[in-house]
Amino acid sequence: MADAARRLTALAEELLGTPFPLRIRAWDGSEDGPPGAPVLSVRHRRALRRFLWCPGELGLARAWVAGELDILGDLYEGMDRLSGLFWERGAGPGGGVRGALGAAAALRDPRTRAAARELVTLAGPGLPPPPPREEARRLRGGPLHSPRRDRRAVSHHYDVGNDFYALVLGPSMVYSCAYWTEGADLEAAQRDKLDLVCRKLALRPGSRLLDVGCGWGALVLHAAREYGVRAVGITLSSEQAAHARKWIAEEGLADRVEIRVQDYREVPDGPYDAIASIGMAEHVGSARYRAYAGVLHGLLRPGGRLLNHQIARRPEPDEEEYRIDAFIDAYVFPDGELAPVGSTVARLEEAGFEVRDVEAIREHYALTLRQWVARLERDWPRAVRMVSPGRARVWRLYMAASALSFERNRIGVNQILAVRTPEGGTSGLPLRPRAWTEA
Template sequence: MTEVSTILDRFAQRVLGTRLPVGIRSWDGSTAGPEDGPRLVLHDRDALRFVLWRPGDLGLARAWVAGVLSVEGDLYELLGRISSALWEKKEPRSRAQGFHGLLKRLTRPGSAREALGVVALAGTALPPVVPVEEVRRRRGPAHTLRRDRRAISHHYDVGNEFYALVLGPSLVYSCAYWDDKELSSGGTLEQAQEAKLDLVCRKLALHKGQRLLDVGCGWGSLAIHAARHYGVRVVGVTISEEQAASARQRVAAEGLGHLVEIRVQDYREIEDPPFDAISSIGMAEHVGRERYRSYADILYGLLKPGGRLLNHQIARRPLRDEGSYRMNAFIDRYVFPDGELAPVGSTVSALEEAGFEVRDVESLREHYALTLRSWVTNLEEHWDEAVRLTSPGRARVWRLYMAACAVGFESNTMGVNQVLAVRASDTGRSEMPLRRDFLIPGQRRG
């Protein structure tokens, strides 16, 4: 009898047109593919069925989340090899659009035997049961208030204890700001997150008496930092009930209730402008392409003339066909429902079309890769606790998504940028200094 892994190797070469990029060990103990480096482990036939029904990232992700597929060796290296082999091919993505697309390719000379052999290995032709962690079909237009609340709840309302375990004491869910010297001498994630919070405050030129709006305030870390070190009054808004509850507790514990107000509120519902400064850190990815100009218009209207906006946002590389800004299927179904990434140039254009003057753009791509690796380490070191707080499937989702994103930032397929913009006065005054000395650490004005 031919070994399972041998059949899979022949299938990859003949039908998919590529050699296996990583090693494989199947449920019968057979192996195939490169002997060096990481290896995919198929624990039973369901792993194969997931991939047959949805070839590509979603099928592999479903098998991973269901626990019928795992990895031996370096997860980052494995993801990098698979990415290069499957998602950076020049062929159209439409060639891997499910089981029926696979059947259409059976007419290729010499491919029928290998393809049918794999189908036979999978057993029943019925699709496997999709893991419960996956978002089911969504109805109606994206990015309405109601649908956005559901999407945010799926990702953020999974337990504050779980987030504290992954993110660490800082409870900051965006990339940290690392320093080469501190990194080489053992600098911590918490130090790098403190540096990022302070960088945001310096770019906004915060000082005592000002009023700051923090859009997508998370667990309140930036609001607390700005109030404690710069003396500003902060309104933090989030549409996650669990985040807001935790943020309020943290604000009270710091004795900053007189300076910080945390609201469960969408940015589209704010009715008490103007603000001296606005921070939007890791929130704009949820806005959506069709509503981004409206997002920029709303923030512009909430600012005083001379006020500054700091927009911190993940970006993707420009595509020849700009028709889709959606994240890949795994991220959309399991991590950030309805999330959309735009190139940084599109973000800058939308802000300026709304009336902002963009004054500074800083790429933090490498910083996010380092941050994600730190989060993965936190999760792996506390794996049993993470599973107890959520579920085995949810913990696997997080490990895969964070590791995959780290590879994306390292390989320059994803980026993250801080865009500093100002609402100039009617006479054109920006209230910006002539030089960028305000970015030098230690220039606190509170």
């Protein structure tokens, strides 16, 4: 077979109903497609067998993670050209793959049986290849978003090695979008984000802060060191907690900061003056979100503030048809869910919060993700040694596609400031609260 690329191009155009926008390089060394375009490298026929046995997004994702598919050249341009075909809204949180699913449906259409036979011929004989080992197995241990199941989901994503996260995130160890100004580098932008959160929460010496989903401890450390607070950080990741405790001890702040491996539903020692939830609520789930907001409301003192920093998806025309992204669920955030920002605001209000400010910062996340991808690619051999080739490929695909999703307004991210306003109605906010952006 010396013309696999030409046959693949024709097959893709038949199934997708549109010219294929990338050049294809096949396992037999052949190439076909627009000159100068990024190259979709199909390195092994197994990639086609994966799609044949598991049509749609998950089959394609397995081929990518296994190293049987890749984009050569400009990764972002290649993925952008595929947008609307394979990754309609980007293979990031809440993304979808209508084109791939449409191609899968076409394989079952009697009118395209010839294309189906061609795919079988190109794929070659064989049983379905086993999924790459990085794929999350079906989570056990309780209903969706029960404490035990949440621990397993968090462990799949976060307990892959602190050194790997340090390579990707940089010294700040902040795993949420930075807050950029002209000329800033990643470290400065992350420091500015942490400081913005502290100012929105009006932290003062002696304030009691709870960080729900504290990660590796950057926010509680910054708040204790720069604002003199007493802080508690909770996480379900034992590896994160170990790193945070060591870091805090090295900074001499162990007497003011406590790190717990604890579920948000198990925090016993409110009230707090302020609560931060930065990039954690995506793990809560829509069915549990009202209860989650109620727990945080109950942990705040009257007049206390909540800063909820959360990725948002765009509303679906029919909300009942929303499906968790198959690639994200299998390889990145098992059981993760995104909600439109309006739904999040409504759930917070139902729990008793007064929502006082919503700041949309999606462009900031696109910039942050591009920096993380650049760090990963720059130190790729070491990243592969730290985790595995498949895990590193998961991260490269996830972060690059997510950057495009933010840039193209397919998903967003918002900081929502809410107050547990006392019965008298005094929120404690200044008349012009956006002054915090000027500090």
